[in-house]
Amino acid sequence: MLITHSIADLRQALAPYHRPAFVPTMGNLHDGHIALVRQAKPLGDVTVASIFVNRLQFLPHEDFDSYPRTWEADCAQLQAAGCDVLFAPREADLYPQPQTFKVHPDPQLADMLEGHFRPGFFVGVSTVVMKLFACVLGATGGTAVFGKKDYQQLMVIRHMVRQFALPIEIVAGETCRAADGLALSSRNGYLSPQERQEAVALSQALQRLAQQWRNAAPSDRSLLETLALDALRTRGWAPDYLTVRRRADLQPATAEDAAGTLVALGAARLGSTRLIDNLEF
Numbered sequence: 001m002l003i004t005h006s007i008a009d010l011r012q013a014l015a016p017y018h019r020p021a022f023v024p025t026m027g028n029l030h031d032g033h034i035a036l037v038r039q040a041k042p043l044g045d046v047t048v049a050s051i052f053v054n055r056l057q058f059l060p061h062e063d064f065d066s067y068p069r070t071w072e073a074d075c076a077q078l079q080a081a082g083c084d085v086l087f088a089p090r091e092a093d094l095y096p097q098p099q100t101f102k103v104h105p106d107p108q109l110a111d112m113l114e115g116h117f118r119p120g121f122f123v124g125v126s127t128v129v130m131k132l133f134a135c136v137l138g139a140t141g142g143t144a145v146f147g148k149k150d151y152q153q154l155m156v157i158r159h160m161v162r163q164f165a166l167p168i169e170i171v172a173g174e175t176c177r178a179a180d181g182l183a184l185s186s187r188n189g190y191l192s193p194q195e196r197q198e199a200v201a202l203s204q205a206l207q208r209l210a211q212q213w214r215n216a217a218p219s220d221r222s223l224l225e226t227l228a229l230d231a232l233r234t235r236g237w238a239p240d241y242l243t244v245r246r247r248a249d250l251q252p253a254t255a256e257d258a259a260g261t262l263v264a265l266g267a268a269r270l271g272s273t274r275l276i277d278n279l280e281f
Helices: 007-014 031-043 071-080 121-136 151-163 186-190 193-199 201-215 218-234
Strands: 002-004 020-025 046-051 085-087 142-147 168-173 238-246 262-270 273-280
Touching: 002 007, 007 085, 007 121, 020 031, 020 121, 031 046, 031 071, 031 142, 031 168, 046 071, 046 121, 085 121, 121 151, 142 151, 151 168, 151 262, 186 273, 193 201, 193 262, 201 218, 201 238, 201 262, 201 273, 218 238
Parallel strands: 002 085, 020 046, 020 142, 046 085, 142 168
Antiparallel strands: 238 262, 262 273
16 A cells, blocks of 8 residues: 655556545544445545545534544555555645635535534535545546445535536445444544443434334424434433434425435534434435
């Protein structure tokens, strides 16, 4: 596996290839990231991963400085998964001057859910992804693989690619879960042993919400989200949202929306750790 840090070195390494398959990450890799790399491998003629902790998508009170950096373990996992090129820019490589040009996604999609509770988050995500696309896929286009666990992020990136007519195919990877159903996340490492046992309650709450939504009369569905939030609070969580939305645009589901077109999404804080998850149904 070739490791590059500068954009010039990356472009030189990719010059012989015609269709890279790209997996952007912030490092601290787990099996979910590695599954995306393996999914990407047959989709291009060279497999590229990036590791970059993007300051632009962290709010001032969030965990940019303490976000886990596990460089040696990340490199070993990527090499074992068959990654060909790792792009690991330093901040000065990717942002050699203040990034005053930014990508502002459609507020109708980006200012709800995660964007409501983390203002500016998707501006930071969209800006760094656009820049990484320019570095990795700019010359030829190609494929980029994003996990469904960050469901709204996947939607934002898909819409960005479509609106800018980028020659990039966005491929979704299924959420990887632990044996008990907890969605794998780099932030799971913040959980204490007791919190780790409790953490599966978020995915279970989404499963219950989806099942109740299927079975409830349309007139009763408006209460289901409130009841789901209250149930998590009684377990000691601080939920931001538990909601059922249309997959197509993440707008609130209505009585006319059929199963098979919906997604239940949730975000909640357990202790000091904020977890997100979702379930298509």
